Amino acid sequence: MTSTPGFHTEHMWKWSLTSVGVNLLLGIPAVVPVWLLWYFAANWPLAAVGWTQRNPTENDGMLPWFLVGAPLVVGFTLLWWLANRPVRRRIPLDSPLYWPISALVALVPTFALVIVSVLVP
Template identity: 70%
Template sequence: MNTGRVWKWSLTAVIVNLLLGVPGVVPAFLLWYFASNWPLAAMGWTQRDPTENDGMLPWVVLATPVLALFALLWWLANRPVRRRVALGSLLYWPVSALLTLAPFTLMAAL
């Protein structure tokens, strides 16, 4: 594969993962909300939302399909791109995950 094609597919991988990060804000927020209200609050690292008194089950029932659907979409979008990028699998998947989390991180920082 020539250098031009490698750069084209590398740029495609960056664009795909950043664009997937925009709707990925919803599952990332659901994970953060769940973690901050139950496991992290139980360890004393965060404080629970005082109006959150329904328990964990509604959040698990709500978040599981959303997270599963997003993970499937993310994997299906990245699989064909991964085959054409010059990075190895051990580097491609973590970099793709970090790029997908970039919009959530940006929104959380603002």
């Protein structure tokens, strides 16, 4: 692995591990907005095209999504972006590659919970 001028390989590994740690820690509270996005998608757009069945008790309309769901998702996304900006500046990795990798690392706790919920009866 080559290092960029002024950047030692050990510093790159340190910041890479910092990035993974930050995104894994942020992934724990990210379970809530990811679940809200799935719940919304499963009850409205995916149910409208017939891919899922709508929850029969979901009759509140869109107001709760505008008052709670959207601010929660936007707030978490802003927090994730603000936490990753300083780390991103210190890692010699292209921006188009850093952001998707960081998002996938932040989704690891959600994927782990999905796998556990499928495997444990």
